[in-house]
Amino acid sequence: MDHFLYRDGALFAEDVAIAEIAKAVGTPFYVYSTATLLRHFRLFDEALDGMEHLVCYAMKANSNQAVLQTLAQAGAGMDVVSGGEYLRAKAAGVPGERIVFSGVGKTREEITLALKGGIRQFNVESEPEMLVLDACAQALGVTAPITIRVNPDVDAKTHAKIATGKSENKFGIPIAKAREVYRMAADLPGLDVIGIDVHIGSQLTDLEPYRQAYEKVAELTQTLRSDGHNIKRLDLGGGLGIPYARSNAAPPLPMDYGQVVRDTLGHLGCEIEIEPGRLIAGNAGLMISEVIYVKEGEGREFLILDGAMNDLIRPAMYEAHHDIIPVVEPAVGAEQRPIDIVGPVCESGDTFAKQRLMPPLSAGDLVAFRSAGAYGAVMSSEYNSRPLIPEVLVRSDQFAVIRARPTFDEMIKRDTIPSWL
Ligand code: LLP
Numbered sequence: 426m427d428h429f430l431y432r433d434g435a436l437f438a439e440d441v442a443i444a445e446i447a448k449a450v451g452t453p454f455y456v457y458s459t460a461t462l463l464r465h466f467r468l469f470d471e472a473l474d475g476m477e478h479l480v481c482y483a484m485k486a487n488s489n490q491a492v493l494q495t496l497a498q499a500g501a502g503m504d505v506v507s508g509g510e511y512l513r514a515k516a517a518g519v520p521g522e523r524i525v526f527s528g529v530g531k532t533r534e535e536i537t538l539a540l541k542g543g544i545r546q547f548n549v550e551s552e553p554e555m556l557v558l559d560a561c562a563q564a565l566g567v568t569a570p571i572t573i574r575v576n577p578d579v580d581a582k583t584h585a586k587i588a589t590g591k592s593e594n595k596f597g598i599p600i601a602k603a604r605e606v607y608r609m610a611a612d613l614p615g616l617d618v619i620g621i622d623v624h625i626g627s628q629l630t631d632l633e634p635y636r637q638a639y640e641k642v643a644e645l646t647q648t649l650r651s652d653g654h655n656i657k658r659l660d661l662g663g664g665l666g667i668p669y670a671r672s673n674a675a676p677p678l679p680m681d682y683g684q685v686v687r688d689t690l691g692h693l694g695c696e697i698e699i700e701p702g703r704l705i706a707g708n709a710g711l712m713i714s715e716v717i718y719v720k721e722g723e724g725r726e727f728l729i730l731d732g733a734m735n736d737l738i739r740p741a742m743y744e745a746h747h748d749i750i751p752v753v754e755p756a757v758g759a760e761q762r763p764i765d766i767v768g769p770v771c772e773s774g775d776t777f778a779k780q781r782l783m784p785p786l787s788a789g790d791l792v793a794f795r796s797a798g799a800y801g802a803v804m805s806s807e808y809n810s811r812p813l814i815p816e817v818l819v820r821s822d823q824f825a826v827i828r829a830r831p832t833f834d835e836m837i838k839r840d841t842i843p844s845w846l
């Protein structure tokens with residue numbers, strides 16, 4: 426459920442008309458709903474009710490400071506994967522003890538930054554990283570709390586580019602090697618081994634892979650405890666999918682996911698962490714774009730928008746589906762025609778949808794891409810020298826620009842000319 430609904434024939438974000446925002450900021454732009462962000466965060470929080478837990482929002486999904494503050498004020502922790510994300514989380518007021526640091530390639534600088542600034546735990550992904558972390562901690566005279574990410578070798582049944590829990594993926598250490606790696610970690614004086622981490626992929630629409638992975642984690646917890654490790658925290662990753670197409674069956678709800686956690690791990694007395702990103706931010710955001718032209722091709726029509734693959738890369742990169750709806754509600758029973766929906770970038774890949782059934786639209790009309798709040802703005806670029814598009818946050822009847830569109834001048838002036846030119 427989200428808060429983007431038609432009212433009297435016009436699309437609203439909470440109590441603000443999309444057309445009004447478009448008038449104020451120009452198109453294309455992203456718009457997020459505070460109520461939806463908070464609702465999704467609370468669904469996860471409630472799903473783990475009764476178990477000691479922390480929901481660490483995977484801020485890679487949408488790391489705008491205003492989004493982070495909204496969630497942090499509601500009690501969210503953060504899952505960060507870079508020094509930049511760590512500093513963004515801190516800047517949004519998240520204390521170090523609510524930040525977990527994930528990622529396969531943490532540098533010495535990033536590790537030191539987090540050790541100095543305070544960190545809940547590092548989710549370590551390899552032996553070489555463990556050694557570097559130990560050295561950095563010792564150099565600072567501190568101990569680094571760690572979990573080790575295990576790769577449970579389960580098939581998350583999602584798009585190949587966002588599956589992470591198979592042995593062929595670069596993530597974590599093979600679960601079969603875990604005892605050996607935990608032994609090594611326990612011998613390093615700069616590390617404090619406190620738990621296990623697992624994350625099997627993103628946009629999961631089935632709970633079975635979670636169940637399989639978490640059963641393996643439960644077994645591993647007992648084994649490691651019998652080896653003398655103090656396993657008290659389990660970080661279960663993120664990945665729960667969202668309904669991208671209204672027409673498809675809805676993926677499982679956070680409540681059902683919470684039940685899987687309880688069933689598989691509830692008996693262990695561990696503190697639970699989860700790292701959802703997409704389910705919190707995805708359906709809390711739209712990308713709004715204007716029709717520039719309707720072009721008659723050979724045997725097909727093209728809807729050419731002012732938004733492009735540089736603004737929302739998911740269709741080009743993952744063949745992802747986004748529902749695209751007109752901002753003015755089509756009349757009941759309005760005729761629908763198949764049309765290719767494309768952007769102005771000079772690549773055939775700049776195609777949002779092929780032969781999508783749409784009501785009649787013409788130049789100047791606005792359309793909304795649904796489910797664009799996660800991995801939208803954060804993955805955008807200035808390809809074709811198209812300035813990054815603005816982000817807007819709505820709360821009830823108020824809206825605010827939370828990242829302004831740079832001017833062409835600002836974009837160009839970021840480059841510098843060498844003295845020899
Ligand atoms: N934790 C870890 C360690 C992760 O790598 C990820 C996502 C998450 C949590 C959050 O997963 P979520 O709940 O958002 O599914 N750009 C892609 C998605 C990449 C996901 C990467 N890791 C997309 O647009 O579909």
